Amino acid sequence: MTNSRTMRVLQAVAGMVVLAAGWQILSYVFSHYLFPPVPEIISRTIEVLITGSLLVDVLLTAGRIFGGLFGAFILGSILALVIGQSKTAENFIAPVLTFFQGIPALSWVVFAIIWFHGIEFRVLFIMVMTTLPAFTFQILDAFRSMSKDLFEMTMAFRPSRWTLFRFLIVPTIVPGILTAWKVNLGNAARVVVVAELVGATGGVGYQLLRQQQLFDMAGAMAWTLQLVLFVLVVQQTINAIENWALRYRAVSERAM
Amino acid sequence: MASADPVIRFRDVSKSFRRPDGRGDFVAVDKLSFEIGKGEIVAVLGKTGCGKSTMFNIVAGLIEPSSGEARVIGHDPFREFAFFRGKIGIVFQNDRLMPWRSALDNVRLGLQILDTDAGHANESARQWLMRLGLSGHENDYPHALSGGMRQRVSIARAFAVDPEILLCDEPFSSLDEMTARDLRAEFVRLVRLNNKTAVFITHQINEAMEIGDRVLVFHHPARIAYETRLDASTSEEKRRTMHDDIMRVLSVEQAPT
Ligand SMILES: Nc1ncnc2c1ncn2[C@@H]1O[C@H](COP(=O)(O)OP(=O)(O)O)[C@@H](O)[C@H]1O
Ligand SMILES: [Mg+2]
Numbered sequence: 001m002t003n004s005r006t007m008r009v010l011q012a013v014a015g016m017v018v019l020a021a022g023w024q025i026l027s028y029v030f031s032h033y034l035f036p037p038v039p040e041i042i043s044r045t046i047e048v049l050i051t052g053s054l055l056v057d058v059l060l061t062a063g064r065i066f067g068g069l070f071g072a073f074i075l076g077s078i079l080a081l082v083i084g085q086s087k088t089a090e091n092f093i094a095p096v097l098t099f100f101q102g103i104p105a106l107s108w109v110v111f112a113i114i115w116f117h118g119i120e121f122r123v124l125f126i127m128v129m130t131t132l133p134a135f136t137f138q139i140l141d142a143f144r145s146m147s148k149d150l151f152e153m154t155m156a157f158r159p160s161r162w163t164l165f166r167f168l169i170v171p172t173i174v175p176g177i178l179t180a181w182k183v184n185l186g187n188a189a190r191v192v193v194v195a196e197l198v199g200a201t202g203g204v205g206y207q208l209l210r211q212q213q214l215f216d217m218a219g220a221m222a223w224t225l226q227l228v229l230f231v232l233v234v235q236q237t238i239n240a241i242e243n244w245a246l247r248y249r250a251v252s253e254r255a256m
Numbered sequence: 257m258a259s260a261d262p263v264i265r266f267r268d269v270s271k272s273f274r275r276p277d278g279r280g281d282f283v284a285v286d287k288l289s290f291e292i293g294k295g296e297i298v299a300v301l302g303k304t305g306c307g308k309s310t311m312f313n314i315v316a317g318l319i320e321p322s323s324g325e326a327r328v329i330g331h332d333p334f335r336e337f338a339f340f341r342g343k344i345g346i347v348f349q350n351d352r353l354m355p356w357r358s359a360l361d362n363v364r365l366g367l368q369i370l371d372t373d374a375g376h377a378n379e380s381a382r383q384w385l386m387r388l389g390l391s392g393h394e395n396d397y398p399h400a401l402s403g404g405m406r407q408r409v410s411i412a413r414a415f416a417v418d419p420e421i422l423l424c425d426e427p428f429s430s431l432d433e434m435t436a437r438d439l440r441a442e443f444v445r446l447v448r449l450n451n452k453t454a455v456f457i458t459h460q461i462n463e464a465m466e467i468g469d470r471v472l473v474f475h476h477p478a479r480i481a482y483e484t485r486l487d488a489s490t491s492e493e494k495r496r497t498m499h500d501d502i503m504r505v506l507s508v509e510q511a512p513t
Contacts, residue, residue: 153352156316157369157417158341167365171356248356248397 036218044222058226061204065188068127076135084143097133105130105194113198126195131184142176178242182235189231262291263453269324271310284310285478297447297454299468307478308457312425342370345414347427351406353398359409360394366417384412404435422454440466461502473505481505
């Protein structure tokens with residue numbers, strides 16, 4: 001187990017090393033303002049992380065991602081609950097959500113700018129609208145994965161609604177919800193930089209826009225890496241929570 | 257309520273389901289009437305698809321009869337949902353353990369739902385696991401237990417709430433015969449020792465005769481086609497005759513269509 005894990009990490013590192021080496025070669029061939037050398041990108045990335053005034057932008061974006069996801073999670077849970085209770089509600093709501101799924105993030109940016117004033121509210125609106133449909137469908141799937149057998153078994157003890165929720169529903173939907181958070185986190189991290197084009201005066205999206213105006217490729221890379229690192233860290237955290245929450249599962253010794 | 261009142265009473269109970277293709281109804285239970293008294297162990301025998309589980313679900317209050325009257329301890333099991341808290345213990349065909357709970361926590365489930373004091377629930381669950389020969393496995397998750405052990409946990413879970421009635425729907429049919437025989441004997445011993453009333457559904461004649469004080473044979477759709485009583489003093493010869501009679505009744509029954 002430990003071996004295959006070490007192996008996986010090594011392979012992942014090897015892939016990144018090859019990518020970095022390729023980039024480094026390009027930096028010898030082309031001008032540095034097109035392909036800045038890898039050490040420069042790394043030092044700029046670290047600079048953002050250790051400079052308080054810059055780190056604030058990363059944290060601001062992280063806050064916007066979490067805010068949007070949290071809003072979409074709450075709204076999505078309510079919608080999933082309503083849809084789960086009635087087929088009619090599903091027939092009304094599901095097509096609307098599917099329709100929303102087809103709207104590009106940039107369109108939401110335009111709508112938000114026209115409709116609303118506050119920057120943070122615009123960003124929140126965009127984040128929620130872009131992640132809500134997938135979140136709702138995933139929560140709904142988690143609900144529907146509940147076993148009829150376990151439901152009947154539990155009902156035979158005559159639980160109150162709250163007890164049923166605590167003892168059966170929560171444990172059944174937790175795996176699906178953790179997966180939904182992981183998937184939507186990736187989406188949200190990609191959308192947030194677009195959402196920050198609504199006139200935000202801070203955040204990774206704002207910084208990226210500035211690097212473009214300055215024609216600073218190393219800076220653009222450094223800010224991009226902030227988001228990538230952020231997603232990796234949070235996903236690993238969710239993985240850890242998942243491993244803990246699902247520790248009861250049988251582990252197959254044979255890799256698939 | 258006088259002690260002579262039946263614990264379970266069905267009067268002309270019918271249950272029909274809508275056909276999946278929407279063309280009319282399908283009768284699973286057909287004017288079924290019977291009574292089960294306190295302390296009885298009744299085996300219900302019938303072919304697959306004859307409506308045994310449907311009858312069982314009516315007693316358990318999980319579904320409502322289409323017509324007729326079902327009473328358990330004098331109450332309507334479907335309508336008076338809350339009345340039956342802690343009064344019925346169920347062992348299903350498959351163990352239905354919660355995979356995220358350890359053996360001990362699975363046994364504690366009913367006690368937790370009944371709001372039993374945590375310390376007491378723990379102690380009681382531990383003892384039931386011990387009685388079913390599972391000491392040392394308290395903290396094992398279901399996936400780490402064998403099929404027989406899992407079904408033992410589910411029996412412990414049903415007994416732990418100290419219910420008046422135990423309902424079992426073919427609980428040992430997926431186990432090998434050796435394990436099933438051990439568990440049958442164990443089950444009957446526990447029911448008698450704790451003075452419970454039990455309904456035990458099966459499709460095996462031998463199992464029905466081994467467990468029941470009384471055997472009800474179901475027609476297809478469910479109503480009583482044959483009924484007999486037996487106990488420890490019933491002679492080998494009489495048992496053989498009963499067995500043959502039951503065989504005959506069952507073979508007359510047409511196979512489910
Ligand atoms: N919820 C249901 N909807 C439709 N048909 C059902 C339902 N439950 C049972 N049936 C049908 O009723 C008949 C009796 O089923 P069941 O009670 O499970 O039989 P048994 O337990 O004796 O094998 C079967 O033909 C089954 O298909
Ligand atoms: Mg059945």
